[in-house]
Amino acid sequence: MKNIIINNIKYFILIIVLYSFNIISDEISPKDTEIWTPIPKIIDVDTIWKPSSDSVILFDGNNLNQWEHNDSSKPKWIIENNSMIVNPGTGNLYTKKAFTDIQFHIEWKTPIQISGDGQNRGNSGIFFQNRYELQILDSFNNVTYSNGQAASIYKQHIPLVNASKMPGEWQSYDVIFIAPKFDSEGNLTKRAEMTVFHNGILVQNKSIILGSTVYKGLPEYKSHPAKEPIMIQDHSNKIAFRNIWLREL
Numbered sequence: 001m002k003n004i005i006i007n008n009i010k011y012f013i014l015i016i017v018l019y020s021f022n023i024i025s026d027e028i029s030p031k032d033t034e035i036w037t038p039i040p041k042i043i044d045v046d047t048i049w050k051p052s053s054d055s056v057i058l059f060d061g062n063n064l065n066q067w068e069h070n071d072s073s074k075p076k077w078i079i080e081n082n083s084m085i086v087n088p089g090t091g092n093l094y095t096k097k098a099f100t101d102i103q104f105h106i107e108w109k110t111p112i113q114i115s116g117d118g119q120n121r122g123n124s125g126i127f128f129q130n131r132y133e134l135q136i137l138d139s140f141n142n143v144t145y146s147n148g149q150a151a152s153i154y155k156q157h158i159p160l161v162n163a164s165k166m167p168g169e170w171q172s173y174d175v176i177f178i179a180p181k182f183d184s185e186g187n188l189t190k191r192a193e194m195t196v197f198h199n200g201i202l203v204q205n206k207s208i209i210l211g212s213t214v215y216k217g218l219p220e221y222k223s224h225p226a227k228e229p230i231m232i233q234d235h236s237n238k239i240a241f242r243n244i245w246l247r248e249l
C-alpha cells in the first residue's frame with residue numbers, strides 16, 4: 001500500500017516536470033492559441049438601461065417618429081411622462097425600419113389597477129420580424145398557461161423562471177434575436193433563435209423558434225424578407241413602454 005502511494009506521487013511529479021518542460025504538450029505554445037484579430041470595436045456605454053453609442057433609438061420618451069400603424073398612419077398611442085402607452089383599439093405599432101439580427105432593449109409596465117385575469121391582464125407583446133412574439137403579460141400572481149405567461153415565446157417556450165415584478169413597476173426585456181434564414185427558393189435553412197433576460201434574469205436561453213407564434217394552430221415558417229419590422233401589440237390593455245433601443249448585429 002505504501003509503495004502504491006509513493007509510486008503515485010512519483011508519477012504525479014513526473015507529469016508536472018514533463019509539462020513544465022513542454023515535453024508532453026505536443027510542443028504547442030500558449031501563443032499558438034492566441035487570436036489577436038479582429039479587435040472588438042470599442043464603444044461607449046452608460047448603464048445597462050441606457051443605449052450605447054451604436055444603438056438605433058426607437059423611443060426615448062419624446063416622440064413616436066420611429067413608429068407607424070399597419071396602414072402606415074401616424075401612431076395613435078399616447079405619450080405620457082416620457083413613456084408611450086397603448087391606446088386600446090387603435091391597433092399595433094410597427095417600426096418604420098426593418099431589422100434582422102438584433103440586440104433589443106425595452107422597458108414596460110402593466111397597469112397598477114388590475115382588471116381581468118389570465119391572458120386579459122396586462123397583455124401585449126413584442127413581435128420580432130412581425131411574427132415571433134415575446135409575450136408581455138402581468139404574470140405577478142396571475143395564472144395562465146405557462147407558455148403564454150410573461151417572457152414566454154408565445155405558445156412555444158416557457159420562461160426558465162418567473163422574474164415578474166408587481167403591476168405598476170417598470171420591468172425590462174433584453175433580447176438577442178437571431179432571425180431565420182431562407183434560401184433563394186424560400187426554403188428555411190436556419191430557424192430563428194431568441195435569448196431573453198427579464199429584469200436582468202436569463203429566461204430564454206437560445207430558444208429555437210418553431211415558426212410564427214400563432215394563437216390558434218401550430219407554428220410554421222413561411223418565407224419572408226431578411227429584414228422585417230418589429231411590432232408591439234395592442235391587446236386592449238394600457239401597457240406603458242420606455243427606453244426602446246436596439247443594436248444591429
Ligand code: MG
Nearest residue numbers: 123124125136
Ligand atoms: Mg401578447
